[in-house]
Structures are given as C-alpha cells and as structure tokens.
Amino acid sequence: MKRILLIATGGTIASQRSMQGLKPLITSDELLSYVPQAQKFCQTETLQLLNIDSTNMQPSHWLMIASAIRSHYRSYDGFVVCHGTDTMAYTAAALSYLIQDSPKPVVITGAQKPIDMEITDAKTNLLDSLLFASCDRASGVTIVFDGKVIAGTRGKKERTKSYNAFSSINFPYIATIQDQHILFYLDNPKPQNTQMHFYDRLNERVALLKLIPSLKAGVLDYLAEYYDAVIIESFGVGGLPSYDSGDFHKAIKQWINVGKTVVMTTQVTNEGSNMSVYEVGQSIKQEFGLLEAYDMTLEATVTKLMWILGQTNDPSEIQKLFYQTINRDILYTATWRNSSDCGEFETTSGCQADL
Ligand code: ASP
DSSP, X not given: OEEEEEEEEESGGGEEOOTTSOEEOOOHHHHHHTOGGGGGTEEEEEEEEEEEOGGGOOHHHHXXXXXXXXXXXXXXXXXXXXXXXXXXXXXXXXXXXXXXXXXXXXXXXXXXXXXXXXXXXXXXXHHHHHHHHTOTTOOEEEEEETTEEEETTTEEEOOSSSSOOEEETTSOOSEEEEXXXXXXXXXXXXXXXXXXXXXXXXXXXXXXXXXOTTOOTXXXXXXXXXXXXXXXXXXXXXXXXXXXXXXXXXXXXXXXXXXXXXXXXXXXXXXXXXXXXXXXHHHHHHHHTOEEOTTOOHHHHHHHHHHHHXXXXXXXXXXXXXXXXXXXXXXXXXXXXXXXXXXXXXXXXXXXXXX
C-alpha cells in the first residue's frame, strides 16, 4: 500500500466559522478523518506545517513546504499539500521550481467550502488528491481540484465561488478523476530519481506592474528602488505605450542599464503574448532584449523569476533559465530565425508563423 504524507497549511478546506469570519482551525489529523475511504488505497500520515489563510502565504512558506517534502522524501511515495485556494496557483508554481523532476507526486489541493460543512467540495478534492498521489503513473507537482489534474505551473484560480475554481491555462489537463477513476489525457513519463533537484533559494524582489490606459512610467522608476525584476502586464499580445514623450522607453532603458530584469507578459489570460506583432512591442523588445512570458501563466512567471534570481544575476543565464521548460510551464518560445527551415526554431515545441 502507498505511503502518503498529508501536509496541512490552512485555507478554506481547514476553516471554521468565527465571529471575524472563516479562519483555518481544523488540524491535519481532523482533515484526514473526513476521508476514511482513503484507507482502502493508501496509508497516510499527517504534518501540520502551517494553519493560515493563503492570503498570508509568502515565499518563505514555499521554501518551508519544499523543505518539509525534502526531509520526508524517502519515507513516502507521494505528498498531498492542503492549501487555501487564493494563492494556490502561486504555491503550485513555486513548488514546481523548487522541486524539479520528482518521480514522486506532489499534489496541491484545497476547497471552496470547509471540510466540516454538510455541502462541500473538500472531501472529494482531498480524496481525489490522495488517490492521485497514490497512482503509479503520477509524478511531479500538480493541482488536483474539482476532478481535474493540472500541471503545477498551469493552474489559475478563475472563479471565486464555484467548485470549478481552477483552470489549466494554455495547456490541457493532465488527467481527470471521476468516481475514484483517474483518466490520463497526457502521457506522464516518470523522471528518474537521478534527474530530480530540490532548490532552497528564492529572490522575492520581483514586482508586477499592470498597465492601464494613462499609467505613468514614473511607477517603474519607483519600483526600481525596491525590486530586481519587474513583470509588465501589458495589453493584448504585448507592447508599451509611447505617449508622454516616450517615458516608458526611458524607464525601461534605466532598468536594463543597471542590470535589472524586465519581463513582458499580457493581462489576457489565454493564448499568451507575442511582442513581435505590433510596432509598440517589437521595437522595444528588440532594442532592450526584454524577456517575454509567451504562454506562461502570471503565477509561473512570478515564481520562476524568484527561483532564477535566487540562483543567478547573470543576464544570459537568466534568459537561458527563463526559456527552459520546467514542469510544462512554457511551450511557445519559437521564433522564426529562418522562415524556410523549421529546424531553426529556438525550441522544439511548436511551429509559428509571425505576421
Ligand atoms: N481565503 C482562503 C485561502 O486562500 C480561500 C480558500 O482557501 O478557498 O486561504
């Protein structure tokens, strides 16, 4: 029988009503007691690591979770992390970078309703997660929620209240789970033990700037005082405003001149960026060699940068790591170098014809 470690960190799944609103109070042992059916397929032990609303989750907590998994790695066949839904996609992405190529599954789950309520998604989500963590074909970091198995770098909370809160962005579901049957939609080849890596450093100095019509570029100068990298969430496939006598251009130049990292992404959830399409994107990307998130989720982009900047400050190494596919996070980095030869693509993941 598979041995699973259930790591509880709080969230709605573990919450109870209080005068101040829902707050995490249910313990890891109590969570497990709500799914006695799991004893049929796994032997589970529990670890109460935190008991917080995931609004309070920080990079130091991601390191704590990864470190707990590392120190118990040999003793268990799989891990289930119970977590609040609000920042679950960030934690799943962060763990994808901190625990790479794990042959054992690390499953993150939570719920929209507390597990002690009569009508709740919590029991199904927890039971499905234990089932998936016990599956021979499962590996790596995933989210299991509402019957879907989502790559850890592809999850996004898209609904605040419904049970189907999470979607897999720009990538198919790995599997679905119905009535305790797992249906794999994708091959999930198990990495070898020798390939796996734990990391224990993150650089939190990563900021996000969401463009709105009229935003002043001075915000970028302000951010430069506190952050080593900025992700600019631009409109559509991507570009930067040229109004105000090119102030954005000047601000970006300043960031690059002092060796800081600028990543362009889009505020549109689906289909990703492509800065080469419009003049407002192409010229600035070419001039400064800005990084581009393409099909990565924002959650993956943020945590990947924190992981990369925890390892290196070297711009070419940052670029290399950023475009390296980790736990299925980025596929769309192909750019034509030679339009007559598909072999000249920068990656092997797709074919793209620029307009
Ligand atoms: N605020 C809660 C949390 O993220 C919401 C949830 O778990 O669904 O911890």
